[in-house]
Amino acid sequence: AQSVTQLDSQVPVFEEAPVELRCNYSSSVSVYLFWYVQYPNQGLQLLLKYLSGSTLVKGINGFEAEFNKSQTSFHLRKPSVHISDTAEYFCAVHLGGNKLTFGTGTQLKVEL
Amino acid sequence: NAGVMQNPRHLVRRRGQEARLRCSPMKGHSHVYWYRQLPEEGLKFMVYLQKENIIDESGMPKERFSAEFPKEGPSILRIQQVVRGDSAAYFCASSPAGAGPYTEAFFGQGTRLTVV
Numbered sequence: 001a002q003s004v005t006q007l008d009s010q011v012p013v014f015e016e017a018p019v020e021l022r023c024n025y026s027s028s029v030s031v032y033l034f035w036y037v038q039y040p041n042q043g044l045q046l047l048l049k050y051l052s053g054s055t056l057v058k059g060i061n062g063f064e065a066e067f068n069k070s071q072t073s074f075h076l077r078k079p080s081v082h083i084s085d086t087a088e089y090f091c092a093v094h095l096g097g098n099k100l101t102f103g104t105g106t107q108l109k110v111e112l
Numbered sequence: 113n114a115g116v117m118q119n120p121r122h123l124v125r126r127r128g129q130e131a132r133l134r135c136s137p138m139k140g141h142s143h144v145y146w147y148r149q150l151p152e153e154g155l156k157f158m159v160y161l162q163k164e165n166i167i168d169e170s171g172m173p174k175e176r177f178s179a180e181f182p183k184e185g186p187s188i189l190r191i192q193q194v195v196r197g198d199s200a201a202y203f204c205a206s207s208p209a210g211a212g213p214y215t216e217a218f219f220g221q222g223t224r225l226t227v228v
Contacts, residue, residue, distance in 0.1 A: 004154070006154075034213075036219075041221065043115065043116060043220045043221045043222065044155075044205075044219035045219070046216055049213070090154065092155075094213040095157070097160065098145060098167075098168070098215075099160065099170075100157065100217075101154065101157060102147075102149075102154035103154045104152065104153055
């Protein structure tokens with residue numbers, strides 16, 4: 001069965017520092033991967049997705065992620081974070097049809 | 113254009129009561145999905161509906177849970193005789209016609225259900 005694992009439940013980082021949020025997946029078939037962000041009191045918003053093609057995917061708000069098949073990873077990165085990036089970030093894999101399965105989330109806390 | 117609207121945002125029920133969670137999809141969207149997030153877990157797919165049809169309910173518990181998306185009005189997730197283990201955040205998402213990973217689903221803010 002396809003699944004994703006987010007090992008870091010919380011990541012504290014200072015403003016303007018780089019950040020990487022880790023996501024590993026397990027899948028025996030073609031994989032479609034997503035990162036969503038949830039700001040406080042809001043719904044999940046799509047940051048970026050990997051469907052095929054270039055393994056480096058650029059998303060909104062300066063985020064990017066790299067699909068690494070050999071390491072079964074899809075880590076999310078941003079070279080310089082802002083206070084407004086404080087949120088919960090979810091990695092997800094497409095299961096087929098219209099279904100996604102999500103990781104447990106990583107709380108990014110950006111501090112001054 | 114309002115986003116996906118879920119209500120109530122917070123719901124408290126005593127064991128044995130019924131919980132009704134509502135989801136109004138984005139304008140023009142005819143596909144609705146329900147997900148559940150249990151404490152310390154990721155969101156898990158429950159059910160996928162189109163107007164008046166259940167397309168995929170493979171993630172729904174076999175008993176006490178039901179979902180509908182009538183021709184008029186919001187989608188409803190209904191939990192009968194709630195138990196403490198039903199306490200979770202329930203998220204609704206909607207998408208326009210079309211299936212698969214190439215179609216973005218838009219999520220609501222979720223309903224936090226607490227069973228006491």
